Amino acid sequence: MSSITVEKVKKIAELAHLQFSPEDLKRFIPQFQEILDYIAQLDDVSTENVEPTYHVLEHMSWSELMREDQEEPSLPVETVLESAPDSAEGHFRVPAVLEE
Amino acid sequence: MNEICQCSIRELRRRVVEKEVSACEISRSFLDRIEQVDHHTRAFLAVEADQLLEDATRLDKKIASGQLKDGLLVGVPLAIKDNIVIQGMRTSCASRILENYVPPYDATAIQRLRAEGAMFLGKTNCDEFAMGSSNENSAYFATKNPWNLEVVPGGSSGGSAAAVAAREAPGALGSETGGSIRQPAAFCGVVGLKPTYGRVSRFGLVAFASSLDQIGPLAQTVDDTALLLQALAGPDKRDSTCSTRQPDDYLVGINEDVKGCKIGLPKEWFGSGLSSQIEEKLREAIAKLEGLGCEIVEVSLPHTEYAMAVYCIIAFAEASSNLARYDGVRYGRRSPEYEDLATMFRRTRSEGFGEEVKRRIMLGTYVLSSGYYDAYFLKASKVRTLLKSDYLRAFEQVDFLLGPTTPSLPFKIGEKVSDPLQMYLSDTYTASTNLVGVPGLSMPCGYSEDGLPVGLQIQASYFEEAKLLRLAHALERELAIQQPDLPFD
Numbered sequence: 317m318s319s320i321t322v323e324k325v326k327k328i329a330e331l332a333h334l335q336f337s338p339e340d341l342k343r344f345i346p347q348f349q350e351i352l353d354y355i356a357q358l359d360d361v362s363t364e365n366v367e368p369t370y371h372v373l374e375h376m377s378w379s380e381l382m383r384e385d386q387e388e389p390s391l392p393v394e395t396v397l398e399s400a401p402d403s404a405e406g407h408f409r410v411p412a413v414l415e416e
Numbered sequence: 417m418n419e420i421c422q423c424s425i426r427e428l429r430r431r432v433v434e435k436e437v438s439a440c441e442i443s444r445s446f447l448d449r450i451e452q453v454d455h456h457t458r459a460f461l462a463v464e465a466d467q468l469l470e471d472a473t474r475l476d477k478k479i480a481s482g483q484l485k486d487g488l489l490v491g492v493p494l495a496i497k498d499n500i501v502i503q504g505m506r507t508s509c510a511s512r513i514l515e516n517y518v519p520p521y522d523a524t525a526i527q528r529l530r531a532e533g534a535m536f537l538g539k540t541n542c543d544e545f546a547m548g549s550s551n552e553n554s555a556y557f558a559t560k561n562p563w564n565l566e567v568v569p570g571g572s573s574g575g576s577a578a579a580v581a582a583r584e585a586p587g588a589l590g591s592e593t594g595g596s597i598r599q600p601a602a603f604c605g606v607v608g609l610k611p612t613y614g615r616v617s618r619f620g621l622v623a624f625a626s627s628l629d630q631i632g633p634l635a636q637t638v639d640d641t642a643l644l645l646q647a648l649a650g651p652d653k654r655d656s657t658c659s660t661r662q663p664d665d666y667l668v669g670i671n672e673d674v675k676g677c678k679i680g681l682p683k684e685w686f687g688s689g690l691s692s693q694i695e696e697k698l699r700e701a702i703a704k705l706e707g708l709g710c711e712i713v714e715v716s717l718p719h720t721e722y723a724m725a726v727y728c729i730i731a732f733a734e735a736s737s738n739l740a741r742y743d744g745v746r747y748g749r750r751s752p753e754y755e756d757l758a759t760m761f762r763r764t765r766s767e768g769f770g771e772e773v774k775r776r777i778m779l780g781t782y783v784l785s786s787g788y789y790d791a792y793f794l795k796a797s798k799v800r801t802l803l804k805s806d807y808l809r810a811f812e813q814v815d816f817l818l819g820p821t822t823p824s825l826p827f828k829i830g831e832k833v834s835d836p837l838q839m840y841l842s843d844t845y846t847a848s849t850n851l852v853g854v855p856g857l858s859m860p861c862g863y864s865e866d867g868l869p870v871g872l873q874i875q876a877s878y879f880e881e882a883k884l885l886r887l888a889h890a891l892e893r894e895l896a897i898q899q900p901d902l903p904f905d
Contacts, residue, residue, distance in 0.1 A: 325778070328778050331785065332736060332765075332777050332781040333743070333765050334765055334766050334774055334777065335762050335763070335766045336774075348775070351836065352782075354724075355728055355729055358729075361722055361795075361799050363801075366801050367798070367801055368797030368798050368801060369801040370627060371627060372851075373657075373853065396520065396746075398518075398520065399517060399748075400745075401745075401747075401749070402750065408746055410745055410757060411755075411756050
């Protein structure tokens with residue numbers, strides 16, 4: 317169905333926020349291609365008029381899942397920030413998102 | 417081996433409730449066992465001895481004052497897969513990216529176990545983010561199969577399966593996305609159950625593929641497995657995919673006979689890919705079931721051959737989405753060097769994730785990307801519907817499906833690491849179950865010529881765990897498998 321090029325892999329890596337060394341790519345691309353070739357066999361299956369399944373349990377109604385929008389206690393901010401790599405003034409701290 | 421370590425969960429609980437032994441004594445017995453053998457199996461990533469003895473002491477006081485006599489798991493110490501969060505206990509998912517992550521909350525499953533009086537020995541090793549079939553993808557070290565230390569325990573719940581098999585724990589929690597409880601259970605010669613999707617809350621299970629993941633129990637016996645399921649099952653408002661249906665009583669009818677049960681053997685599971693040694697043991701078990709009055713029927717699941725392709729697409733797509741959260745912002749590792757946000761994300765993730773995780777994220781991103789979504793993800797989701805129809809049709813004819821858990825015997829460490837596709841195919845007989853959502857159980861049915869465990873699996877329709885456990889229990893009794901000594905005992 318499709319053949320994997322270095323450009324395609326780089327584009328995907330960009331989307332996934334990943335980077336690969338040239339050696340990694342050399343090893344990775346044939347494995348990627350092998351798996352893609354394998355999953356291409358789904359082309360042989362007729363799925364005309366078949367609806368997709370995203371959730372296997374059918375009998376749950378939305379009313380069972382929804383609740384009133386009432387504030388309920390959750391984790392305290394201080395507790396959450398204990399896991400943060402960097403924090404300040406009650407927030408997670410990261411490099412600037414917007415340029416000056 | 418301390419006799420305590422050979423007791424079932426049921427027996428341990430009885431002794432504690434009847435004050436024959438204390439929770440502290442039980443804890444110490446298993447901690448000693450772990451100290452003796454875990455350097456062979458490497459099942460545990462972390463053993464939390466201090467916390468365990470603290471909990472055991474508190475439990476003993478409660479028991480002395482008459483509380484907790486109804487808890488299903490009073491005084492029972494369990495091993496927990498490292499992708500299930502326990503408050504205050506490091507949870508790494510066997511990844512470097514969560515190396516020092518200490519969860520500020522308990523998973524619902526953990527809360528339920530605590531409520532029944534259980535305690536926790538520590539966190540077991542697994543494939544990184546539950547991605548693998550051999551436990552070789554752990555960022556830390558590989559777990560060994562207790563039956564042969566050069567052989568894999570299976571994965572991704574390899575640590576949990578090995579811990580139970582080596583009697584380092586009387587029971588454990590694992591998780592499944594494509595067979596990660598049942599396959600290691602088969603490889604290690606223990607019982608493993610994947611409940612119906614939505615039967616056990618996923619709140620606190622680190623997400624891999626949200627429409628497939630389930631927490632499930634591993635134990636030495638079907639009865640113990642049922643006890644664990646009883647503690648775990650039930651609705652949970654904090655998991656919107658968790659069924660609101662109340663759990664059944666999995667214990668009350670477990671000893672009932674199984675005469676007249678219709679057992680379907682899907683012909684696609686008995687093809688040329690199946691090891692002849694596994695098939696031999698399977699046929700022996702089938703004969704036993706006939707002896708018990710079960711009717712054996714050949715059925716067909718025509719889309720079986722496509723299940724792995726569907727699984728790869730859907731699981732990896734969902735994984736790429738679920739693992740987007742590991743960005744060095746809120747928790748986990750952040751790369752020490754970066755110029756801006758973009759490099760922070762890229763370096764954090766590339767340094768923190770192992771190869772298999774990156775491979776799956778890449779494939780998942782690809783099949784969801786613009787121009788490919790319809791051909792891959794949408795297509796796979798439609799074939800998923802066809803797989804489900806196959807199953808529904810089969811369950812109109814029979815009560816159960818029975819077959820091998822794995823196509824081959826446990827393989828050697830290192831044998832499949834360089835061929836990812838071959839590794840994925842270890843889940844050939846298990847992945848459909850996760851895609852369709854029905855419950856599946858693997859149980860021991862003998863040993864190979866080389867003394868490696870052979871497992872078989874039974875599947876039932878949605879929410880039919882009670883039936884499933886009853887059949888498995890009857891078969892277990894009939895097979896009466898004698899466990900040989902482990903190589904290091």
